[in-house]
Amino acid sequence: MTASILLKHASTDLSGSVFLIDGAGKILSLPIPSRSTRDPLNWSTRKRGFAIFSLIFFATVGLTQLLGLSLVYTSIAREYSTAVSPFRLEWYMTAPSLAMGLGGFLWVPLSLAIGRRPVFLLTSSILAVATIWASFTTSFQQILAAVCLQGLAVSLRFSSMLLMIIDLTFIYQRPQAIAMVWSLVTIFPLAFQVGIPAIIQVEWRTFYRMMIVPCGAAFLLAFFCYPETYFYRPAIAFNGHVLVQSATEKIQIYEGWEEVPGGKPLPNQPFQSRWRRWMSEYNFLTKMPGGWRNMGVCYIQIVMALTNPLIVWVALLNLLIFGGTIVILTTYASLLVHPPYAFSLLHASLSNLAIVIGALLAWPAAGIMTTQLCHRLVMRNGGVRDAEHYLPAFILPILSAPASLVIYGFAGERGWHWFWIFFSMGLNSFACVTLFTVTTLWVTEAFPRWAAPAMVIVGSGSYAASFALSFVMTPRLESQGFARTMCLIGILIFGVGSFAFPVAMWGRRYRYYVYGKWALHEGGSLRPQVRDMEV
Template identity: 45%
Template sequence: MNERSKHDSFNLSGSVFLITSDGRTLNLPIPSESPCDPLNWSSKKRALALLSIGLYSYVGLVVTQGASLTAKGLAQEFPYEQTKPFTIESLITAPTLFMGIGAFLWVPLSCALGRRPVFVIAAVLMLLASLAAGVSKSYYQLLACVSVLGLTEGFSLSCALLMIIDLTFIHQRPSAIAMVWSVVGSFNLASLSSVPFITDHGMEWRRFFLYWSIPAGINCLTAFIFFPETYFKRPIVAFDGLTILQSATEKLTIYEDDALQDSDVSVYNKDLPSVPDRTPLRAFFAHFCLCRSTFASWKSMLLCYPQIAFCFFNPLIFWVVLNTAANFAGMMFIGATYAMVLGSPPYSLPSKLIINVNNTASVGSLIAWPLSGPLVCYILKRLSRRNKGVREAEHYLIGYILPVLAGALSTLIYGFAVHYKWHFAAFCLSYGLNAFSFSSISIANTLWVTEAFPRWAAPALVVVGGGSYIASFVMSIALVPWIAKQGYLLVGAELTVLQVVLGMVAVPAAFWGKGVRQRIHARWAERREGALRPL
C-alpha cells in the first residue's frame, strides 16, 4: 500500500495534523456532501442544535438540584416515620447517584438508536418526572421522581457532549464545550437563587417542580424541532485525484487512486450510495420523524459495555475519574454546608443575603468560559505550531492547571473561614472559585478523554461522567460524619491536598502520556466499538 507521506506523529490516534505550514487551521474532520452530515449544515442550523442541547442541560440541572433548596418544607411534610428507611437527605443525594447511572444508559443507547431519538426520549422523561414530582403525595413517589430526573440529567453529562463533538470541527470543540459547561452552570446557579422565593423558603416545594415543568416542556419542543440526527459516519471522499478515508476515530488516511485498489479500506469504512434528491415534503418528514439512525446498531451498543470496562482500567482515564470525584467532593463540602453555617450564630444571616453566595458561584462558572475556552484554544494553537502543526492529546492537559489550583484554594479558604469565623465575603470567594474549578475541570475532562482516546470516546465519557458522579454519591454519604469527626478546617485542608496530589498526575502524563497511549493503542488497535463513529 503506497500511502502518502505525512507527519510521523499523525499515525498515532489522538495526534492530529491540524495547522499547515502557512499557518492555516484545517477544518477536520472533512465534511461530506451529504445533507445528513452535521458539519455540512449551515451555521444557523448547527447553532439551533447546540442551543437545544444547552437548554436541556440547563433545565435538567435546575430541576435536579432544586430539591436541595426546599429541604425545610420537605422535612416538615415528610417526618422520618414516612421516609423510613430513607431520609430527607436521600432526596438530595439520590439524583447524584442516578446521574452517574444515566451515563451508563444513554451513551450505549445512542449507539443503538442514534442521538436524536435518545435526546427526545430523555427530554420527555424529564417533563413527565417534573410534572409527577409536582403532584406527588408521598415521599416515595417524590423520591422516584427525583431519581428519574437525575437519570435524565445523566444524558447531559455524557451523550450531550458527544452531540457537541458531532456538531463541531476539532479546533472548535474547546470553545463549544467550554461555552456549554460554563454558561449552563452559571445560569443554573443563578436560577437556583430564585427557588427560596418561588417556594416560600421550601414550604411550597411542589410549586417549584410545576413551574419548571414549563421550561421542560419547551425543552421537549426544541429537542424535537431543532435537533436533527447528528450520528453520522462519513464516507470515502474523492478530492483532486486523491481518495481520503476518514476512520471511525476521525483519522484521515490519504491514498493515490491506484493505491486504493490494493488496500483493504472495508476495515475502516464502507462506501455509501449517492444521496438522492429529496422533495420538500420528503425533506420535511425526514427532519421531523423520530426514526432510528441508519448508522446505529444494537451490536455497537452491546460492544460498548466491554469498552467501558476496559476504560475503567485505563490509567489515563481512571485518573480523571478520581480527579473529578475529588473536585466534586470539594463542591459538596462547600455547597451543602454554607447555608447552614451562615444561618447559624455568630452570622445568623437572612436567606436573601445567604443566596448571594450562590450568585457568586454563578459568576465563577461564567468566568470559566473565556479562561477554559478561547484562552486554552490560543495556547493549543501555539503548542501545535511549535510541534510542526501537530496537536497532541497531551496539549489538552494545560487545561487542568487553573481548575486544580482554584479547587484546592477554594476548600482551603472555606475551611479557614468556617473555623475562624471569617467575613461573609470569604464564603463568596471560596464558592466562586469552586464553581470556576468545577466548570473548568469538566471542560478539561471532556477534551482530554475524547481527544486522547477517540477510539473509545463514548465509553470514556461514560466512565468519567458516570464513574465520577457515583463516586461523588459515595463521598456525599461520608461527608457529614467526616466533618463531624474532624471539623471544617481539617477536612478543607485534606481536600486541598487530595486535589493537588491528584492534579499533579497531569505532569507525568504530559511527559509520558504519549508513550502510554502508544502502548494502549498498539494492544487494542482494532477495537473501535466505542469510537466517535463506531463501525
C-alpha cells in the first residue's frame, strides 16, 4: 500500500466507500493500526480473543436467564397468584423484554462518555446483583424488579456489544466476527434451556441461585479480559509521509508533521512496571475525549437519524422480524403442550434445539458467504468497497423470515406434524441471525460517523418497538387465528424488505448529502480520529 494508491482511492469524507483491495489483490488491513499499546488492533490474537469471549460469556449468562422466564413463569404464578398488586403476573415475562429493548438508549451514549469498559463492568455488576436478588426474594414485586434489571443489563447485547466487536476487528474480518458472535450468543443460551425444566421442578429459586456463579464469572472475565477498546486514532508516519485517517477511512496525506493540524501527537508515556501498564489498560474509569458532550450529541444524532430513510428502512425490517420472533417464542410452549401435540414442558423445550441448528447454519451463511460475495463485488469495483455491497445479504432474512412465519402459522392453526413447528422455529432463528449480522454491517459501514445512534435505533429501538407490536398481534391471534396473523407479518416483512433494491440503486448517492452540523462529529463513530491528544 503506497501513498499514491491511498491518495488515488481516498474515500470522500462522508462516503462509506473504502479502498479495501489493492492492485495486487491484497486485502488491506483497515483501519490502519497505530503503534499505541492501547490500540485494540495492535493486540495479539489471544488478547482480542479473550476480550470477545468475555462478551459472549456475559451475553450467554444473561440470555439464559431471560429466555428461561417462560419456563419459570408457571412456578412464579403458582406462588404469587394472589399477591401481585399493583402489577400483573404477565409482567414477569414482558417487562424484562421491554427493559432489554430500552437499555441500549442508555448504554450506547454512556459508553461514549465514560468508555466501553466501564459500561461493560457496570452491566456485568447489575446482572450479578439482580441474579442474587432474584434468588432470595420473597415477593412478586421484588422478583419483577430483579428480572427487569437483568433485562436492562443484557440489553448490552443489542447495542454496545456490537460496537465493541467492531472495535476489535478490521473491516474484512467483521462479517465473520459479527456472524460468529450472534450465532454463539443464540446457540449457547438456548442449548442451556433444555435443562431448566428439571431444575425448576425442585424450586424456581434454585435456577437463579445456580446462575450466581456464572454471573460472578462473567464479571471477572469482563474485569480481567476486556481492556478499553474505544480508541481515538492518531496521525501516523508511513513511508516518508504522515497519514491522518478519519472515522470514514478517509486518508489525508501530509509531507511532514508541520503540516498536520494540531501537530505531532505526544508519544506514549513510558511505564515503570508491568503493573502500572496493566492498571492503565484495566482501570475502572476511562478518560474519553469529548466526554459527556459525546453522550449529549449521541441523543441528538439518534433523533436526526430517525429522518434518514436508509436507517429507518432497516429499523422497520428489524421491528417486523423481531415482532414475529417474539410471537413465536411466547406461543410455542403453549401450542406444544396442548392437543394435538400434548408435549410435556421438557419435551416442548427441545424445540430450542431447532433454533440452535438454525443459528448454527446462519454463521457460515451470514459470515463466510457475505465475506466472499462482498470480496467479489469489491474486485469488480476496482478494489473500492461500497457499503451497498452488503445489501445482497439481506435476501437471506427477507426470504427466510416470512417463510418461517407462514409455516408456523399454518402448522399451529391446522395441527400439522410437530416437525413443522420445529422447522419454522429453526428457519426463524436462521433469519434472525443473518438479519442481525447484515443490519450491523450496513448501518455501521454506510454511516460510520453515526454508528452509535444507528445501532441504538436498529438494535434496541427496533426490539422495544417489536415488543409493542407483539401486544398488537396477540389479540389478532385470538380473533384471526395463527395463519392469517403470521401471513400478515410475513407479507409486511417481504414488502419492507423490497426496499433493499431502490436502496442499492440510489442509496450511495443519498449518503453524500447527509446531515449538516453534526455530520462531522466523530464522538459516536466506529473509528474516531484525533490529532492533538496523547495516544
